[in-house]
Each structure stands twice: as structure tokens, then as C-alpha cells.
Amino acid sequence: MTNNITLLVAATLAMVLLTFLVGARLLYTRVTEMRQKRIHPQAVATSSKMAAKLENVQTADNFRNLFEVPVLFYALVAVSLSVQHTPVWLAYGAWLFVLLRMAHSIIHCGYNRVMHRLVAFLGSFLVIVCLWLTFFLSLLGRTA
Template identity: 40%
Template sequence: MPISTAIFWPVIAQVALIHLIYFLMLKRRSGAMRAGTAKASDFWVPAIEPEPSATVARSLINQFELPMLFFLVCTLLYVTAGVNHVVVAVAWLFVLSRYAHAWVHVTSNRLRIRQRLFVSGFVLNFSLWLLFAIHLLGI
């Protein structure tokens, strides 16, 4: 596999995480309705959604925030031939941080751990953008 296209494997893994969270949200919402703790109209307004599915819904929203910058920088690095082994390694670390963040979010939801994982993902994402800028400068 050429290193230039290797950047798409972490992208695919991030997209897989988004799909996993969608499935988990569907499972938790269906479970809440079957258990009688929620009705379909409860999901119209997130403020009244049961906590088990509300945390998953919030986790899903998180996957359309910082990861969007990840998708963009990966695409830009590919288009400008800026993909190298360091870039791919940082991309994988970012995705691993997102999986860990999502896991904590939909299980224990411990804010202190979640925050550390978010910050690590943020720094890794910033690093990808910095690597992209350095590539553009030809350094």
C-alpha cells in the first residue's frame, strides 16, 4: 500500500466510530422505549431524553466537531502529496484518542478522563494541521 493512501485507513476507522455510535444510540433509544422509560416524542427535545441515550447522542455530536477538521486535513495532505509516515502515525493516534473519548463518554462518562482524552485529540489534530502547514512551506 502506498503511503499516500495509507492516510485513508485512519479516516475509515473514524467513520466506523461514527457508525458504531449511531448503532449504540439506536439500541439505547429502542431499549428505553421498550422498558417504558421513554417514548418516541422524548427524543425530539434532547433535554428530556433519558441519560443513557442522551450521553450517546452527545457523543455522536462530538464526532461532527473536531473530527471534521481531521477529515479535512487528511484530505488536504493527500491532495498536496503531504502524507508521510509521521502524518499517518499522528492520524492513527488522533483516531485512537477519539475511540477512547467515545468509550468513556458512553460508559462511565467521567469528565476528568474524557477531558484529558479530548485535549490529547485536540493536540494531535493541531499537530496534523501544523504538519500540513510545514509541508506547504516546503520545510
């Protein structure tokens, strides 16, 4: 396995680990709040009921976010590996994306300053857009 592939797979594993960590934090915050407020699990069986009864929803919002834009990251990694085109800039760009998503999650699950979170989100979004565009163009150049 080349160094570029190793870096790319490691970035993907880091993104998966981030998702697992936020998921575990979600479970902890939900159970803690429900116990403190003595909320029966059936009382929050739907998302609308949950929103009405629970106050700490930042982690749940962040967990959902990890299944939105990051899907484009996972798709890019899968495509690059399947066509065996994993240039070094893609590996480094993948790590930049992951680091920005980590910052986004830390802010969102922590002190939740919207403008700080927005900077991390926009940064990661621009990175993934640039990675896809550059990847597409590099593939065109490779096949030409």
C-alpha cells in the same frame, strides 16, 4: 498506493467505523430506553423534548462530538491526499488522533468519567492542531 497513503486512508476508515458503531449504539440505547419507559416516538420529536424525557444521553452526546473536532481530521486527510503530500508522520499522527477519539468514545459511552474523557479529548485536540500546523509548515517548505 504508497504505505503512507494506505495508513492514512485506514485511519480515516477507522474513524468512520467508530462513528458508525457509536451511531448503532445510539439507536440501540434510544430504542431500549423508549421501550422501557413506553415513550411514543412523537413524544421526543425535538431535542428539547428528548432531553426532558430520556436519561441516557451520553451516546447521543458522543455521536454529536464525532461531527465536531473530527471534521478537522477529515479535512486534513482530504487536503493531504488532494495535494499529494502524505508524509509518514501524518499517517502516524492520524492513527494517534483516531486512537484518542476511540478512547474518548469508549469513556463517554461507558463509565463517563469527565476528567478521563477530558484527557482523551484534549489529547486528540492537541494532536489535530499539531498535525495541521506541521502540515501547513511542511507544505510551505515543499513549495519554497
